[in-house]
Amino acid sequence: QVQLVESGGGLVQAGGSLRLSCAASGIIFSRNAMGWYRQAPGKQRELVARITSGGSTNYADSVKGRFTISRDNAKNTVYLQMNSLRPEDTAVYYCNALTGFIATLDWGQGTQVTVSS
Numbered sequence: 001q002v003q004l005v006e007s008g009g010g011l012v013q014a015g016g017s018l019r020l021s022c023a024a025s026g027i028i029f030s031r032n033a034m035g036w037y038r039q040a041p042g043k044q045r046e047l048v049a050r051i052t053s054g055g056s057t058n059y060a061d062s063v064k065g066r067f068t069i070s071r072d073n074a075k076n077t078v079y080l081q082m083n084s085l086r087p088e089d090t091a092v093y094y095c096n097a098l099t100g101f102i103a104t105l106d107w108g109q110g111t112q113v114t115v116s117s
Helices: none
Strands: 002-005 012-014 017-024 033-040 048-051 057-059 066-073 079-083 093-097 111-116
Touching: 002 093, 017 033, 017 093, 017 111, 033 066, 033 079, 048 066, 048 079, 057 066, 079 093
Parallel strands: 012 111
Antiparallel strands: 002 017, 017 079, 033 048, 033 093, 048 057, 066 079, 093 111
């Protein structure tokens, strides 16, 4: 059974940091590109960071230089280190496996990130 479980969200002041984790099961994790998405109220879900099976990374312009995606294949886990957080980063954050830049699995419950000004 495929499952994605996100954790690590919370309430933080602007300028602060959070580290999100996503544990994946039911897939051959090491062979999959993985991505972090976010969805703010009233907005579409957007891909903010991607890491390939080989470790290459891509970022949305809005988070470049502030967010870092990484993975631990031994733990089937992908991480998102978020620094210099801004109120506009407030959203529910989700992870997913990717084919190219397209999510391929059912979504997990996500983790809420709230950045206060």
